[in-house]
Amino acid sequence: xxxxxxxxxxxxxxxxxRIIGPKPPLKPKHIWAIxxxxxxxxxxxxxxxxxxxxxxxxxxxxxVKLRVSDVAPGGAVRARATxxxxxxxxxVPFEITEPTxxxxxxxxxxxxxxxxxxLFPSRSRPGEHLTTRQYARxxxxxxxxxxxEPRAYGTHxxxxxxxxxxxxxxxxxxxxxxLLGHGKLESTVRYLGIxxxxxxxxxxxxxx
Numbered sequence: 528x529x530x531x532x533x534x535x536x537x538x539x540x541x542x543x544x545r546i547i548g549p550k551p552p553l554k555p556k557h558i559w560a561i562x563x564x565x566x567x568x569x570x571x572x573x574x575x576x577x578x579x580x581x582x583x584x585x586x587x588x589x590x591v592k593l594r595v596s597d598v599a600p601g602g603a604v605r606a607r608a609t610x611x612x613x614x615x616x617x618x619v620p621f622e623i624t625e626p627t628x629x630x631x632x633x634x635x636x637x638x639x640x641x642x643x644x645x646l647f648p649s650r651s652r653p654g655e656h657l658t659t660r661q662y663a664r665x666x667x668x669x670x671x672x673x674x675x676e677p678r679a680y681g682t683h684x685x686x687x688x689x690x691x692x693x694x695x696x697x698x699x700x701x702x703x704x705x706l707l708g709h710g711k712l713e714s715t716v717r718y719l720g721i722x723x724x725x726x727x728x729x730x731x732x733x734x735x
Contacts, residue, residue, distance in 0.1 A: 549683070551680065552684055552691040560673045571630070571634045574634070575633070576647055578627035581627075583621040584707060585612075585621070586612070586683075587686075589613055590682075591658065591659055592645075593647065597610055599635060604635075606623055607623065612708050631646075642654070663682055687719070690707055700716065700719075703719065
């Protein structure tokens with residue numbers, strides 16, 4: 528063995544075996560399939576969490592820290608809510624659609640009264656909320672239910688899902704920016720993976 532080889536540290540890259548790059552959003556057929564399977568399996572917490580993730584479009588760190596008082600003060604689930612993002616300190620609004628409201632009501636009834644106010648409390652750490660790692664594991668499980676490859680998807684897939692559909696249907700980047708809570712429009716462009724061809728196609732469809 529040569530002298531340099533004696534000091535060479537052999538280690539695998541952190542992303543060995545992983546699919547890197549932006550995680551794609553879920554398609555409507557995937558959302559429907561996951562919802563039905565969670566509902567049929569009686570997984571009330573997972574169904575409420577999945578629906579909240581799609582509607583709220585929040586980062587995992589903000590989603591797991593939702594409180595009951597954020598979405599259902601006094602026991603009545605709101606149609607809209609606003610929270611302050613941990614990363615940016617900016618307020619971000621989100622809608623709570625009827626399927627999500629129904630799922631939340633069922634989950635809150637099963638959750639029962641607790642001393643903590645976490646919407647999704649941890650099952651292994653009394654008094655704490657679900658962790659982002661636990662949430663990521665749940666996302667892996669959910670995408671497998673839809674016969675998708677878990678390595679190709681992640682928590683940001685759920686954050687992207689609804690805004691990707693909004694952009695595709697309306698081309699309204701400003702709306703997407705507000706819903707994601709981005710400070711700069713350029714961040715939204717990068718996050719949604721909008722290419723020059725997409726922008727030109729929208730421009731061609733606009734007559735002056």
